[in-house]
Amino acid sequence: MINLQPYASPTYFILLIITLLPAMIALYYGRRLQIYEAVWTFGFLVLTFGGNKWHQGLALIFYVIFQLLLILLYQRYRKQHNSTVVFITMVLLSILPLVCVKLAAGLALQKLSFLGFLGISYLTFKTVQIIMEQRDGTIKAIRARNFLRFLLFFPTVSSGPIDRFRRFQADVVKLPDRDTYARMLDKGTQFLFRGFVYKYMLGYLFGTLWLPKIAQLAMAHRQAFHGLGLSWSLLFYMYDYSMYLFFDFAGYSMFAIGISYFLGIKTPQNFNAPFISHNIKDFWNRWHMSLSFWFRDFIFMRVTFFIMKKRLMKNPVRISQVAYLINFLVMGFWHGLTWYYIVYGLFHAVAIILNDVWLRFKKKHLKGLPHNSLTEGIAIFITFNTVCLSFLIFSGFLNTLWFR
Structure with missing residues (x-):
C-alpha cells in the first residue's frame, strides 16, 4: 500500500478534491452526507497511516479508543459529582500518551516510541479541551x-x-445556504492557492534552496574563527529560518x-x-493563533x-x-524535551513580561511619547528581531553550531 503524506504531493491534492466532490455537491444543495464523509475520512486515514506506517495506524486506533473512553466516563461521572482530583486525573490521563511520545523522543526511549503517530499533539489539545469544558x-x-x-x-489531523x-x-449542524457555501468554496480555493505559494514557492525558496547553504556557511565561519559562530552568516540563518518556518507552517494551515x-x-x-506585530503580545495574537489562544484559555487563565x-x-x-x-514553559516542554525548546518558551515568557513592564x-511616566509611523516602525x-x-x-x- 502506498502512503500519502498530507498536503505533500500533487497526487494527494488531486485525490483529495476528486473524492470530496460528492460531499461538496451535496452541501451546495443543502445536504451533508455524513456517512460518505465518515467513509472518506476513514479512507484517507488508511492511506496516511496504513502500509509501512501500520504501527502509527495501530497507535492511532488505541489512542482514539482510550480518549473516547475517558470522555464518556468523565461525562457520566460529571452528572453527579464534581471532584477536582478526578478532573485532574482525567486531564493527566488524556495527556499521558503525548507525554510518553515526547519522553521517547527526548530521552531516546524506544520502548515508548510505538505510541506516536502523526498529529498526536493536535488530537491531544482537542481531547483536553473537551474534558476541561465538561468540567x-x-x-x-x-x-x-x-x-x-x-x-x-x-x-x-496532521497540521491543525x-x-x-x-x-x-x-458548523456541522447548521448547514450553509447556497450563497454562503459558494462564498466558502471561493474562500477555500483562495486558501489553497495561497498555501501553494507559501509552502511550495516561498517555503521551498527559504527552506530547501537557501537554508542548507547558509547553515554550511555559518559552520564554516565558526571553524574559521574558532569562536561561537556569531557572524553575519548566523544572522542570515536566523532571518532565513524564520521566513521558512512561517511560510511552510502557514502554507500547511x-x-x-x-x-x-x-x-x-x-x-x-x-x-x-505576525511579522508586523507591534509587540510580543501582539505577535502571539497573530502567530499560530489556535495554539496561542488554546494556551491562553486553558493554561494561562486557569493558572x-x-x-x-x-x-x-x-x-x-x-x-x-x-x-x-x-x-x-509548558509550551516549551510541549515542543520537546531539549534545552532549546525549553529556552524558547522561557525566552517568550521573559519577553512578554518585559513588554508588560x-x-x-x-x-505612567512617558505619556507624552509620540505615537506615529516612525515609532510604530521602530516597534515592529x-x-x-526579537521573534527571529x-x-x-x-x-x-545553535545546538549544532556549539556542540557539534
Missing part, C-alpha cells in the same frame, strides 16, 4: 460519533489548526483551512501577518484563576507574570 459545564453532553468526527476531522468542539459542532471550507466547516485561521482562588499571591501583576512563565512604565522592527532571535533558538541550529 466547566459548557459542554453538557457529547455523543461518541460527534467526538470522533471532531477529533478525526481529516483536514486538520486547533478547533473548538462547540464551534465545530455548530491554509491547506487545512481551505479543505475544511470545502466541507462547510469554517476552521479558524492560524496566522494573521491565574487558581492562584487568585487559593490566594497564593495578591499582586495581580505578579500573578500574571507567574502565569506567563508557567504558560510558556514597559507598557506600564510608558503609561524590535518585535520582528527566538526562532533561531527554536531551530536547534
Whole structure:
C-alpha cells in the first residue's frame, strides 16, 4: 500500500478534491452526507497511516479508543459529582500518551516510541479541551460519533489548526445556504492557492534552496574563527529560518483551512501577518493563533484563576507574570524535551513580561511619547528581531553550531 503524506504531493491534492466532490455537491444543495464523509475520512486515514506506517495506524486506533473512553466516563461521572482530583486525573490521563511520545523522543526511549503517530499533539489539545469544558459545564453532553468526527476531522489531523468542539459542532449542524457555501468554496480555493505559494514557492525558496547553504556557511565561519559562530552568516540563518518556518507552517494551515471550507466547516485561521506585530503580545495574537489562544484559555487563565482562588499571591501583576512563565514553559516542554525548546518558551515568557513592564512604565511616566509611523516602525522592527532571535533558538541550529 502506498502512503500519502498530507498536503505533500500533487497526487494527494488531486485525490483529495476528486473524492470530496460528492460531499461538496451535496452541501451546495443543502445536504451533508455524513456517512460518505465518515467513509472518506476513514479512507484517507488508511492511506496516511496504513502500509509501512501500520504501527502509527495501530497507535492511532488505541489512542482514539482510550480518549473516547475517558470522555464518556468523565461525562457520566460529571452528572453527579464534581471532584477536582478526578478532573485532574482525567486531564493527566488524556495527556499521558503525548507525554510518553515526547519522553521517547527526548530521552531516546524506544520502548515508548510505538505510541506516536502523526498529529498526536493536535488530537491531544482537542481531547483536553473537551474534558476541561465538561468540567466547566459548557459542554453538557457529547455523543461518541460527534467526538470522533471532531477529533478525526481529516483536514486538520496532521497540521491543525486547533478547533473548538462547540464551534465545530455548530458548523456541522447548521448547514450553509447556497450563497454562503459558494462564498466558502471561493474562500477555500483562495486558501489553497495561497498555501501553494507559501509552502511550495516561498517555503521551498527559504527552506530547501537557501537554508542548507547558509547553515554550511555559518559552520564554516565558526571553524574559521574558532569562536561561537556569531557572524553575519548566523544572522542570515536566523532571518532565513524564520521566513521558512512561517511560510511552510502557514502554507500547511491554509491547506487545512481551505479543505475544511470545502466541507462547510469554517476552521479558524492560524496566522494573521505576525511579522508586523507591534509587540510580543501582539505577535502571539497573530502567530499560530489556535495554539496561542488554546494556551491562553486553558493554561494561562486557569493558572491565574487558581492562584487568585487559593490566594497564593495578591499582586495581580505578579500573578500574571507567574502565569506567563508557567504558560510558556509548558509550551516549551510541549515542543520537546531539549534545552532549546525549553529556552524558547522561557525566552517568550521573559519577553512578554518585559513588554508588560514597559507598557506600564510608558503609561505612567512617558505619556507624552509620540505615537506615529516612525515609532510604530521602530516597534515592529524590535518585535520582528526579537521573534527571529527566538526562532533561531527554536531551530536547534545553535545546538549544532556549539556542540557539534
